[in-house]
Amino acid sequence: MKRKKFEWTGRLILIIFSLILVLSLIFFITKQTHKNTTEQLLTEYMNYINKHEYEKMYKMISKEHSSNISMEEFVKRNKNIYEGLETKDLSIKILNEKSNGKEISYLTSFNTLAGEVKFQNEVNFIKEKFEYKLVWKDSIIFPQLESTDKVRIDTVEAERGQILDRNGKVLAGKGVASSVGLVPGKIQDKENTIIKLAELLEVDIDVIKNKLSAEWVKDDSFVPIKTIPKVSELELMKINPDENLVKLKENQEELLSIPGVMINDIEVRDYPLKEAASHLVGYIQKVTAEDLEENKGKGYDSNSVIGRSGIESLYEDKLKGQNGCMIYIEDEFGNRKDIIVDKPVQNGEDIQLTIDxxxxxxxxxxxxxxxxxxxxxxxxxxxxxxxxxxxxxxxxxxxxxxxxKLWKSLNEDERQPLYNRFRxxxxxxxxxxxxxxxxxxxxxxxxxxxxxxxxxxxxxxxxxxxxxxxxxxxxxxxxxxxxxxxxxxxxxxxxxxxxxxxxxxxxxxxxxxxxxxxxxxxxxxxxxxxxxxxxxxxxxxxxxxxxxxxxxxxxxxxxxxxxxxxxxxxxxxxxxxxxxxxxxxxxxxxxxxxxxxxxxxxxxxxxxxxxxxxxxxxxxxxxxxxxxxxxxxxxxxxxxxxxxxxxxxxxxxxxxxxxxxxxxxxxxxxxxxxxxxxxxxxxxxxxxxxxxx
CATH class of the missing domain: 3.40.710.10 (DD-peptidase/beta-lactamase superfamily)
Structure with missing residues (x-):
């Protein structure tokens, strides 16, 4: 009898011990799975930012606890900010957890067009049915960001370096030209104005029409059509003024007689020696899509210029400089609230040549x-x-x-003026x-x-x-x-x-x-x-x-x-x-x-x-x-x-x-x-x- 009682007691102890072990294991596994799930979810969410997959990010958030933001609003908000800043290489480092892994503190870093951004942040998860969802707020993008705030970018264009001769004379530098354009609201006869302007400026009619039909154009907008040389009154006052300048002056007077036409002064790259040094100095042009692709990460944007030939191309990296850029948060009243990152402008270097x-x-x-x-x-x-x-x-x-017309004449000239003979x-x-x-x-x-x-x-x-x-x-x-x-x-x-x-x-x-x-x-x-x-x-x-x-x-x-x-x-x-x-x-x-x-x-x-x-x-x-x-x-x-x-x-x-x-x-x-x-x-x-x- 005693033996049976002992056996039963031993079995009971074994069962209780086994039960405790199983419950402990279940508790440990549940806790560990819970921990891995929230960390992994946050990492997955952040990886979608690098891939610009905002719809997938939206599926990971709790709609009810994220102000019921719509997918359209969510995608637009995230896309405009992250892509506007040219965000890349975003990574996070988990710092610690609270409340059984539902709140995670982490460190974020990523590169932007203004440089690297780093900050510490927190995010909450909530369990809905059988899975965890992220509680989304604007502050996940930047801790200081509220729903009524905007993220702004201020860019300061770097000045391109000059090209100088051995005595400091400018071979390429700042100059002034005339921008000929139209103010749509002041045009009287649109069709005839476009035809006349195309003839005087030697511009295709469709080019002018396309510029006037751009989305940003309003009645009082100045729509630039072509840049032409600025006529110097002092040069015209000389005893024997340059015939080309006289023709330019007459042409500009005819342009200004057309209702709706305006001529403004603008800053341009100028080459004072003109034909005398063009094969040596070269020239710049606006960047193309191909240029932007080939020069990723070098600070170019759609408004940049790039050296195309000669010294302008050879020393492009030194001449171009780096634009200044400030990323900041603006409140609903238009006040600057917080500066996220500020990269100072670096103007291009001057290049001085041995040339006389x-x-x-x-x-x-x-x-x-x-x-x-x-x-x-x-x-x-x-x-x-x-x-x-x-x-x-x-x-x-x-x-x-x-x-x-000029491009065709240069290419068809049997003397080959574009051919660099000293090379x-x-x-x-x-x-x-x-x-x-x-x-x-x-x-x-x-x-x-x-x-x-x-x-x-x-x-x-x-x-x-x-x-x-x-x-x-x-x-x-x-x-x-x-x-x-x-x-x-x-x-x-x-x-x-x-x-x-x-x-x-x-x-x-x-x-x-x-x-x-x-x-x-x-x-x-x-x-x-x-x-x-x-x-x-x-x-x-x-x-x-x-x-x-x-x-x-x-x-x-x-x-x-x-x-x-x-x-x-x-x-x-x-x-x-x-x-x-x-x-x-x-x-x-x-x-x-x-x-x-x-x-x-x-x-x-x-x-x-x-x-x-x-x-x-x-x-x-x-x-x-x-x-x-x-x-x-x-x-x-x-x-x-x-x-x-x-x-x-x-x-x-x-x-x-x-x-x-x-x-x-x-x-x-x-x-x-x-x-x-x-x-x-x-x-x-x-x-x-x-x-x-």
């Missing part, structure tokens, strides 16, 4: 009617003083809003002969006083060349290096190239930077000595010696090589950013021996100083100049009579102590029958007359 604006203008004026390019540098420092390509375009036209490679002709000479001397193959023989005006190595002959314009007697340089004897340098051989010539050209990128801010085309892997024939080798064959060189690269004549064989690295304490960088140190440099330099001085030499037109009594002329034939074959010629002039001052040292290289296309390189010599003379004066 006056030299840039002088070069442009001399060559503006030619297909040409010019490079000028201080050969001792590598500072680039001018980069000019002609014909050109006016950067201001892109800022104002270029008409279809390309060209056949250098005889300006390459000093390079061949220093290679010959440096390798010990060329004896400068050796007579290579007077071959007349044409020559071939032997009959294996068939009917191909090297021709020259002047007989040379005796055919020494000095005379060959003075009279630009093609035959002499063809013989030197053959004596050098392909390996000596090409390996040295590699040392001089051929087939390599030029270390310069603006990307230039790479110079080459062959279209293939090497020089493939004796004829090509011979032609290469006097700058023909398949030799192509960038003008800035040629200028850099010529800098060796002023720096004992060191090739100076070109630079474009101005620094008053700049120390020159050597691109290729001691690449040419001093003895070779000095020997060739003396012959190049005589190219300018000898009355019968090809460059004598540049001779000056007060300065010693050195240089080389060049004429390159561009034709399909020797028999091609339709080919053209490139005219070159490379000239530099030889005294390092003068105030304004300069190395100038100019190239002009189509000089055949207008004087060849002599045409370029005369133009460069006028440039040097002004620069060295």
């Amino acid at each position: 604006a006056e030299l840039q203008k002088v070069l442009y004026e001399q060559f503006k009617d030619d297909k040409s390019c010019s490079v000028a540098m201080n050969q001792y420092t590598g500072e680039v003083l001018a980069l000019v390509s002609t014909p050109s375009f006016n950067s201001n036209d892109f800022v104002m809003g270029m008409s279809d 390309q490679v060209w056949c250098p002709g005889s300006t390459f002969k000093p390079v061949t000479a220093v290679i010959g001397l440096d390798t010990g193959i060329l004896d400068p006083v050796e007579d290579y023989g007077n071959e007349g005006l044409s020559w071939q190595k032997d009959s294996s060349w068939g009917d191909y002959y090297v021709t020259t314009l002047h007989e040379t007697e005796p055919a020494t290096l000095e005379n060959a340089m003075i009279y630009s004897d093609n035959i002499y340098f063809a013989k030197v190239a053959l004596k050098l051989g392909e390996n000596n010539l090409t390996s040295f050209l590699e040392k001089l930077g051929f087939n390599k990128e030029i270390p310069f801010d603006i990307k230039m085309s790479i110079s080459q000595y062959s279209n293939t892997e090497g020089i493939k024939s004796e004829i090509q080798l011979a032609d290469s010696g006097y700058g023909q064959g398949q030799i192509l060189i960038n003008p800035l690269h040629l200028a850099s090589i010529y800098s060796a004549f002023s720096n004992d064989g060191n090739i100076i690295e070109p630079t474009l950013l101005y620094n008053p304490n700049y120390n020159p960088n050597i691109w290729m140190p001691e690449v040419i021996q001093k003895e070779s440099i000095h020997t060739v330099l003396e012959t190049m001085k005589k190219v300018i100083s000898e009355p019968t030499a090809t460059g004598y037109g540049l001779h000056r009594e007060e300065y010693t100049l050195a240089g080389k002329t060049g004429t390159a034939e561009i034709k399909l074959s020797k028999e091609d009579a339709t080919g053209t010629e490139l005219g070159w002039m490379a000239v530099f001052t030889t005294d390092p102590n003068i105030e304004n040292p300069i190395l100038l290289i100019s190239m002009v296309e189509d000089v055949k029958n207008i004087g060849g390189s002599g045409y370029v010599v005369q133009k460069d003379k006028r440039v040097l007359d002004q620069y060295l004066r």
Whole structure:
């Protein structure tokens, strides 16, 4: 009996213990599940903000305990705030719980267009049927936010940095233009007004109609149609005012005679040098949808501008600056209540170039009617003083809003005014002969006083060349290096190239930077000595010696090589950013021996100083100049009579102590029958007359 009682008691204890264990487990699981559910719900809700899935957020809230807000109101409120602030990367960190997990304290952080926002907040959950719902309030968005408040954004536009020349003259900066627009309520005859305005402004009729039909337009709105240059009354008062300004003035007077038309002054990006520096400075335009996509996170918005070419594009990140932005809460009375985040404006940096604006203008004026390019540098420092390509375009036209007519004319002009010639490679002709000479001397193959023989005006190595002959314009007697340089004897340098051989010539050209990128801010085309892997024939080798064959060189690269004549064989690295304490960088140190440099330099001085030499037109009594002329034939074959010629002039001052040292290289296309390189010599003379004066 006792045994049975003991067994029953043991079983009872076991049952009670098991029951307690099960109840404890149920309690623990229930508590844990409850905890995980509310945390997970909050995390899920916040993740929907990152995905802009506001309808899903609405399904998670308790309608009854959230002021019975409708889905439409909820979505609109959240969407306008979160997307208006460009909210992204929102994350939360749970801090603690209260009331069995129904109230959760958490830390929120996310990025906005004004910077990072962080704050601590609380949210409540309520159980409805078998699931928990979030009790939504406006304060979940921001703790200070009430239902009658608004979230505002104030933006301060950053000023774009200026582009300046070495003397502080503006190449790109603030300017004033005229905005021509319509006030709808003052228009008398809408159809005829639009037709007349389209004709005077060279704007499509549909463009004007679309602008007038925009949602924001009211009767008293000023609807801008086109930006045009501002006419300066002072300029018109000159004795001989610019004809274009006079036409602009007449055009504006006709515009103002149309009822409803207004003209207001606006601030624009201005390029004072106009066509003279457009290929160098470039221009800006309004950002496109593609620009915004490609530059996400860089502070651009639909009202931003972006550099499209030249320096404007190259230094866009520095020039543009960062807009200031304040996000704040405004109460129902329009008062600023709380500042959420305030990012101060950062104006763009000014970019100062080594360019000399006056030299840039002088070069442009001399060559503006030619297909040409010019490079000028201080050969001792590598500072680039001018980069000019002609014909050109006016950067201001892109800022104002270029008409279809002007855009078409620029693109259809056979002279290619949009084509940047100083970035390309060209056949250098005889300006390459000093390079061949220093290679010959440096390798010990060329004896400068050796007579290579007077071959007349044409020559071939032997009959294996068939009917191909090297021709020259002047007989040379005796055919020494000095005379060959003075009279630009093609035959002499063809013989030197053959004596050098392909390996000596090409390996040295590699040392001089051929087939390599030029270390310069603006990307230039790479110079080459062959279209293939090497020089493939004796004829090509011979032609290469006097700058023909398949030799192509960038003008800035040629200028850099010529800098060796002023720096004992060191090739100076070109630079474009101005620094008053700049120390020159050597691109290729001691690449040419001093003895070779000095020997060739003396012959190049005589190219300018000898009355019968090809460059004598540049001779000056007060300065010693050195240089080389060049004429390159561009034709399909020797028999091609339709080919053209490139005219070159490379000239530099030889005294390092003068105030304004300069190395100038100019190239002009189509000089055949207008004087060849002599045409370029005369133009460069006028440039040097002004620069060295």
